[in-house]
Amino acid sequence: MSDFTQRFLFDDFDARGELVTLEGSYRHVLAKHPYPEPVAQLLGELLGAAALLIGTVKFDGLLVLQARSTGAVPLLMVECSSAGELRGIARYHAEQIGDAQSLGELMPNGDLAITIDPANGQRYQGIVALDGANLADCLSTYFATSEQLPTRFWLFADGQRACGLLLQQLPVDRQKDPEARAASWEHVVTLADTLTAEELLSLDSETLLYRLYHEEAVRLFEPRALQFRCSCSRERSARALVSLGREDADQLLAEQGGTVVIDCQFCNQRYPFDAADIAQLFAGGGVEPASDTRH
CATH class of the missing domain: 3.90.1280.10 (HSP33 redox switch-like)
Known part of the structure; x- marks a missing residue:
């Protein structure tokens, strides 16, 4: 399976995680338009983010991530359905890209809208400024400021593969002491911060988790398949x-x-x-x- 999310759970901590790997669907998106390398990387990171987020929200419907800016990349848009169907698109001004590589250089004065559109129920949208070092930082900031469960993201893409990691603190269960909860959360996040792009893009889930958390009790669940599918008709x-x-x-x-x-x-x-x-x-x-x- 080349396109999937895979959940894992810490047995001794109130924390869980999710991994995503996208190959076929990512390449399918890139095959539709001749994106420059930095644009293709940003789009891959946003595809990975959508796939991770769809796993944190239990609903039947569509999750949409839409980033807008006044810069060389005025639009990134990704959709992921609750059935695991992905599609994405970017708009860019080739003459403005030049040597720009970072999110700030490519998408200045930008913001990211996160929309949950359930098949039945009320539509919800949250917005975060694109003022972080990368998309992962911006999404982590959104969760930190929206009074939701503490959540961190790590996202990488190289034009062939898009991968990501999500960590989320869970409600009080195994750890009743607030200081112990805080220490455990800091511990799992600190270890994840040592993760390199090469490791996330090249290692399988079992190897990756062992490299990060071999001293912890971690349960890895069955992967959930993802695929490219456009909803046009x-x-x-x-x-x-x-x-x-x-x-x-x-x-x-x-x-x-x-x-x-x-x-x-x-x-x-x-x-x-x-x-x-x-x-x-x-x-x-x-x-x-x-x-x-x-x-």
Whole structure:
């Protein structure tokens, strides 16, 4: 399994962790657009973050991470469903990248919106400034300031593989003494801070955890599979056209020479609609092509 998250638990501490490895899905995202190396790395880190976060929230729906800035990379956007389906996209100005490598250089004056969109229930959004050394620092700050359980992130990507580690302190259970809880949490975080990008990107879960926590009792659970999948469809594109109204749809049809083409920014899939298709949509006839032309 090349794309997965894997949970682990400390038997003696009130703490848990999650590891993520993305290969096929990450490469699939990068194959859709010719991203420069620093942009591909940022996008890989955000994909890893979304996969880790989806494991911390028990819900049926979609988690969206959207980073915006005034710099060379004005947009990073990643979606991960509760079913483990990932997609992502970045917008960048190639002429502005130059030698920029760090998050601050690529995305100045930025912020990151974390949106939980359940299939049933209320939508929730939190926002954190992109003023940390990297995306992992920004996410760790968000949890530290949002009155949630203390949570730390480590994220790395190299254009071929994206990997990450999450540690989270759990509610009081095994350790009742506040000082003991604090010391244990500092201990597991300090050890994780010794982790290098090379180790996280190259080692399997068992080896990685042994290297970090061989003196602790750690239980590693079965991995959970992830995959790239875009949620675009002809049906969703048709609904977008209908939402414009008949007059605007006909105007768009005329402007585009008789065929409206809706492009998915995530996967580059194209959905064309000609005059007969649009007439059928507004007549309530469904989204299958009305003309003899096959799309």
